[in-house]
Amino acid sequence: MAAKRRKKRIRIEDDQSSASVRRFNSNFDKGFISSFCASCAFLRPLVSSVFLWLSALAGFAISDEARAAREPVLKQIDLPHSYYFREMFLPQLTSGPSGVDFSPDGQELIYSMAGSLWRQRIGEDVAVELTHGPGYDYQPDWSPDGRSVVFTRHLNNAIELWRLDLPTFTAQQLTKTNAVNVQSRYSPDGRQIAYVSTAGSGHFNLFVAAVDAAGLGPARAVIAPRESEISRYYYSAHDHTINPSWTPDGERIVFVSNREAAYGTGNLCMVALADPAAIKCFLSEETSWRANPEVAPDGRRVLYSSYQGRQWHQFWLTTLSGDATLPLTFGEFDVTQARWSPDGRRVVYISNETGNLSLWLRDVVGGERKRVEARERRYRRPMHAVTLSATNPQGRSMPARFSVLGADDRAYAPPDAWVSADDGFDALRQREETHYFHCASSCTLLLPEGDARITAWHGHEYEPVQRSVRVNAATTAALSLQPLTLPNWAPSATTADMHVHM
Template structure:
């Protein structure tokens, strides 16, 4: 049973009322109408609910603003100064904005907490929003046609599988029935991580409003699929042609240039890059040209209306951030959010978590604000667990902007510390400070038993560019004594191999109270996955076997063969 949190408030700031409250664990679900895709779809494809930093940029038609998703709302950001204005807000998590060509409307997705994703639209002038869909299915990736008469989007309607639809729109309302560009289709067998049903996702219009670029794994054995060019009409996928054939993982998201001749997309070029970089290619097919050469990820690219800039999401500093790339010239910069101008009363909660000695200590934070939604600090990575818990990790202190009213907290630090529940009152334009004491119920390490995680892949989520230092912070927040990071493949890519140090012992970042070891996971789909730690000289290659359609589609070597190599 959790105990009431011990809070002490700074005299100079607003005092928050504290009470023992029910836990806020278990806050949502995992999109039951999505019958294919699995964990990687949730990590790489569905919009974060919410993202603590900008997500899914979309230019205004005049090029003066960039719409983004952030903190559960749609915002418009001044790319020159970084001032962000909140444009939409309600009880759902908003994302994936797209501006109408006349600048009057923004269509976006509305997530009800992991059950469904719906479409909504906002009047830019009045700020009023209305729902466009309201059922049990998923709707995402909305984008206006260049002539403004139609919207292309993705839905799991009617059978739970992902298809592209087009629907007429006028004056912010549907103006006709939808037509299905793609329909349910199947691969010859169930694909590793992707199943038997085909995906059709991320549509992008050509400039004449007559065709769509989209991503589909129709006929593709591994990954989320190729980029296809299809007629923007009912059944258009039957006449589609593949214009990029490579292994993708939901990141491609093509966008056609202003002149209509080329498109930008995010890619790892199959296995050429560990990270997603930006590429351009002719719309009708051809050889890709690489625009960025990052050792981090760049994705969600969108051309500016004048064709001079590409807005995209960049995680060079860890968290996803809004960035700009000059198309001709190569200038590149992060658009830092200098000020968040909310459309509703907000306050600030500042929390310090301490151990029994009064020293700051890391923890996992579960937070539900007065509006029933989750918020995370601008410098923290917002996460959603498989159980639907929305959390972030703190190194011991954090600040977060919250709506006025009672905020509920559950603060957790592993299995040996008593979880703490608290309720704090947030006042408008005030800083409420709280200190939460954590009490250890037992110390298993002192008894010779050490807890930790033997199975960690720190960059499998895709959005966060994780480092060993940040992994240690997260592990400390979970009260782990042992952290076994594993270099491994994701499809044909090998992730985190640069962190391996020969010898097999503790990594130099290890602490007296927390040991970090970098090893390897060998991941053949037929034989099963095995761990390899204590490697004295090098990582063992290949990192997997048996992947359909690749040169390593073989049952040899077996796990026994590879373990002999690792001895």
């Protein structure tokens, strides 16, 4: 889950400042507020305000750079309550699989994992890495001719569409909008791509563009932007159109729209490209960003995720007329991001039933299912195992949070770790938000060759530790955490209230 944190970095500029003030400022620059508030984000504004007030009282100057450095992740999106769409709609860095699609012959899968795209043959346990940045790659969609994959790449605080040529491993950027472009889907004939973009508005709108060997043609909005008359709190007044899925004839697109819907991300709707004004919504439900309706190859059934009547997202089946809505799966866990096999006999999907994200195949008739595991990962560049641990001043092991950046400036985590991320960052100091994971004692992960940057922190009472590690073979890195010492004039305790969304 993306951490709800808003960090301020403070720099005190005064030649007469005391050594204790310099030490406190140094702790802020090292990420003290970030570590201090990793488990209590609600204190951050108060801590920063107290420090600013004390600094002003002491006559210290706060630089303009320090005041305005932090910015939101993907600030192009003009919507309220970013934690909802970031956690449930936008692709996130995960240690397990996310975003999957079948090959045109139904014998292979391509999926995102650890920010790269991977290819794996069904029935085998070897996954082959196809991409490794720069940035993080998500949401692959296999072309009908089997030669390429269109996907999204999160880089430089934007998400753009890219295309990977499978025979040559050549990646081509398709959009250059500096916006957020997601959920790209080839049309059945491979001549068009439907996708969701914030370009031009800051809101999630559905676009279609022709695609050929040269790239992506001019994009056009499938549905004209509009505002609903109904009041909404958790969503913008501007309607969105998300989760596109083509019908087999390539003439219509099924999607989710919140047109005149007060709650949830909207209803399941359909539109003919030849008549975009004639929108037909065939299923009314309070969805939550993850519905992802998928039209079956027979053109009659629609599979989607719903938490209707329960606390977890499970699969439901309906028709393009909204008839015979039936639950397909059950369980106290989430199943999302389903894709039909080309013959319509089974689906592949992502589940969190194991505690982390996992990949599954399921027969539509009969319900038999099988987990797809990558027991062997074949990387496209040399990787080495690094074992991390944190110790207290007495040398005893202690749990800690770690943030690891490889030599390629990408975040890494152990294969079984749950990856979290900040909701903002200082663009003057780092390229992207901080990703981190919890390590109970020692954790092992694979890193590319070169210098890795490792940060460890533990609660409020210890200073964060940063260390550079040269990775050229299997190695260990033990980071010693020291108690945090504050100056005498710093407040020893703070009273605050906590607001938690469950």
